[in-house]
Amino acid sequence: MSTHSTIAIVGAGEAGTAAALALRERGWEESVVLIGNESSLPYERPPLSKAVLVDETRPGPKTIVTSERLSELKIDYRHGCEVVSIDRTASMVILSNGAKIGYHRLLLATGARPRDLNVPIAEGSRVATLRSYEDATRLRELIGQGCEMAVIGGGFIGLEVAASSILRGASVIVFEAGSRILSRAVPVGIAELIRAKHERSGVRIETTAVVERIELCEGRSCVVLAGGQRHLADLVIVGVGATPNVELAQAAGLAVDNGIALDEMLATSDPRVFAAGDCCSFPHRLYGKRIRLEAWRNAQRQGVIAAANMVGEDRPYDDLPWFWSDQYDETLQMVGLCCGGEIPVVRSLGPRGQLLFSLVDGGRLVAACGFGSLGAVAKEIRVAETIIRRELKVEAEALANPALNLKQLL
């Protein structure tokens, strides 16, 4: 064993924290230092666009671990500390306060940040993004009754903020540059259901609406579209995707390819440095290509696998992409990945929702997506996950037939 027997983790989000806990579970007894630039205990982000905006009394951050548990496990949590550089020759990370921490293995779990809209934004206009608990509490104060909001981007975060704001009595218009909402991740059939749900709830959705700039008009923000159309709002929320935080890795000379580039063991181009979560890209055995996910379960499970591999296990990461989103009282779950050209097969769950399966030629299931009540959707998606993982061939007719229990296809 090296003289530096510390495992250092940069970023105390979902992935970094899961890794720290997993190191202890796997019997790593030497030091674990978890370094995060936020001040609170590690917390979950998904509630930020949901409960934190909607609940009657403001919820605190939903912490992943208690401080008692951290000290019990002797995880040295350095909160409010920014890592400013990595010295790979000396095997240490350098913090903004000048402190240096040596490492035997290093995990980069730096997450992602809201992508810039990249259009001129007038000074003084009220434009917000959402990533941290602080962002969410600020937003929460602004979205009350009568607030006129414009959401730029018809992706998950934009739409969840739209739903939450409507529930709080705001009025909301969504501008999506593409020809439909959720075009990056969700098959068109399900995206249509979600759109209908929003429109019934009072959200206006404008597609092929390319925002050109945001101006300030008499104290309000004015969203100007490519066609010249202008829309006044009290508040503009930008939700146009996320940019992985790769700068630290890049400056240290690690390979970057749409995220910190990893192998299937989640090691970077330096075998002593690993990464996990929203900041990384990795090859996936089932999809034959490098992917980057912005998803909670992936961050957590990559944290666990990276931890295992840092202590000498040899476990390729091959968990399936899985995502959920809450829209009003309904939920969306997706498993697997569509790469284009799949055949969609719809199964109706009646008033409880709908499932959409994506098959490739030859009848292999590669992805499944469901929208509706959690009780109706979750079990089916769970079975679909097993079908996808086992690379089973299934008949489209069987998938479409609501009378047939999916489990019979296993």
Next chain:
Amino acid sequence: MTKQAEWVAACAADALRPEEVRRLDHGGRTFVIVRSPEGDYFAMDGHCSHEKVHLADGIVDGGIIECPKHFGTFDYRTGESRALPACVDLQSYEVKIENGIVMVKV
């Protein structure tokens, strides 16, 4: 003030197959009953301790019940949390079979 515990009828004992779960709502609370492969019955709180989600909609396998929403898991025999994001144990309750009915002391 804590209410005195009472025995509540959940379902017929043979209505549950091994590792099948049943939801029981009573007095504004919710519980789950699971039958183990050995034929014993167990009861615990019905909402996941991570978020208020009905565990009865989840999958039961190998002594474990999994939350359908975020995959937190619990030992259904004891209510102990086993996997993140669940990190708080659930309360378990005494169970008896009376006249072929699963009774839970809640």
